[in-house]
Amino acid sequence: MTHVRTGAERLATDPALAGGTRLGLITNPTGVLPDLTPTTDALLAAGLPLTALFGPEHGLRGTAQADGSEADFTDPRTGLPVYDTHKLSGAALDEVVSRSGVDTLVFDIADVGTRFYTYVWTMYDLLASASRLGLRFVVLDRPNPLGGDVEEGPLLDPAFASFVGRHPLPVRHGRTAGELALAFGFDADLHVVTMEGWRRGMTWEETGLPWVMPSVNMPTPDTALVYPGTGLFEGTNFSEGRGTTRPFELVGAPYADDAFAPALAALDLPGVRFRDVWFTPTFHKHAGTPVRGVQLHVHDRRAFRPVLTGLSMLYVARTLYPDALVWRGPELFLDHLWGSDSLARRLDAGQDPRDLCPPPSRPAGALLYA
Numbered sequence: 108m109t110h111v112r113t114g115a116e117r118l119a120t121d122p123a124l125a126g127g128t129r130l131g132l133i134t135n136p137t138g139v140l141p142d143l144t145p146t147t148d149a150l151l152a153a154g155l156p157l158t159a160l161f162g163p164e165h166g167l168r169g170t171a172q173a174d175g176s177e178a179d180f181t182d183p184r185t186g187l188p189v190y191d192t193h194k195l196s197g198a199a200l201d202e203v204v205s206r207s208g209v210d211t212l213v214f215d216i217a218d219v220g221t222r223f224y225t226y227v228w229t230m231y232d233l234l235a236s237a238s239r240l241g242l243r244f245v246v247l248d249r250p251n252p253l254g255g256d257v258e259e260g261p262l263l264d265p266a267f268a269s270f271v272g273r274h275p276l277p278v279r280h281g282r283t284a285g286e287l288a289l290a291f292g293f294d295a296d297l298h299v300v301t302m303e304g305w306r307r308g309m310t311w312e313e314t315g316l317p318w319v320m321p322s323v324n325m326p327t328p329d330t331a332l333v334y335p336g337t338g339l340f341e342g343t344n345f346s347e348g349r350g351t352t353r354p355f356e357l358v359g360a361p362y363a364d365d366a367f368a369p370a371l372a373a374l375d376l377p378g379v380r381f382r383d384v385w386f387t388p389t390f391h392k393h394a395g396t397p398v399r400g401v402q403l404h405v406h407d408r409r410a411f412r413p414v415l416t417g418l419s420m421l422y423v424a425r426t427l428y429p430d431a432l433v434w435r436g437p438e439l440f441l442d443h444l445w446g447s448d449s450l451a452r453r454l455d456a457g458q459d460p461r462d463l464c465p466p467p468s469r470p471a472g473a474l475l476y477a
Contacts, residue, residue, distance in 0.1 A: 169323065211243040214245070414464050
């Protein structure tokens, strides 16, 4: 099988695509070539003038859990300074970028195709810094693992903008990082090193590229596929499967019972089946406590609608466990995940929220690929 040529692979063979004389690479463990050579090593070997590295949430090395990162350090292999960007924006981020001394920022991180995954918002914030500081910004494009022929879910309400959504996008956005960078509309010296051979309808397996975990709770392409829907359970007191080997495919709670799986099966949702399970999270919500719930088994990737599935699961949980399911509170952030308070208001009222999810459509706007 031939593989899609990523922007990183193209830059490693044609260094002139980057421009600039002092490059800062924004990357993490997903920044690899198809043979698993780190992009950092490949660009240095190609003679590109890398002078700094920047790490997102989870860190340059990917060691941190959700909402964590790694502090600034010196990379022992390359000797390059590493700057932590997580939770920085505006003037604070500008100061870090200025201190690094770079004249060009290069972004090479794999996204998972869901609005509330944070790497594209790291790109957004650094692109904003590049615009303010007059720097060149280069995106090394990579496939959207959910494909690019479908978007699903409502647009973000700007009143609910946060680090899990800064720009009006649907929950499943159907775009590559390069397409998103163009759509953000910054007045910046922006360049996208496009892929070769990627088509919007491709599944991840069809790209021929290795899957490298984007973060510690995104172990497989199957995780990414269900995440736009089951990721909404992060905003509730249900476990979304963190602390198991199948995060986001396993969903459950100590108060769930044997009615949950049959009620979901009765909905006959497209492309997915539900299996009654017990599991014990080793950390995060309900750590060390056996919980009951379901495992999602996607049997038709093209028919599967993850956002509709997540809404359906929340509605069934609300219907079956009205006094136990919690979706509001200081530690919960369902409104920011959903991108408005419309879902929480439907749950408050005990109403079916599935009509909040419009039928899936093809992405529109500044698209780089057919």
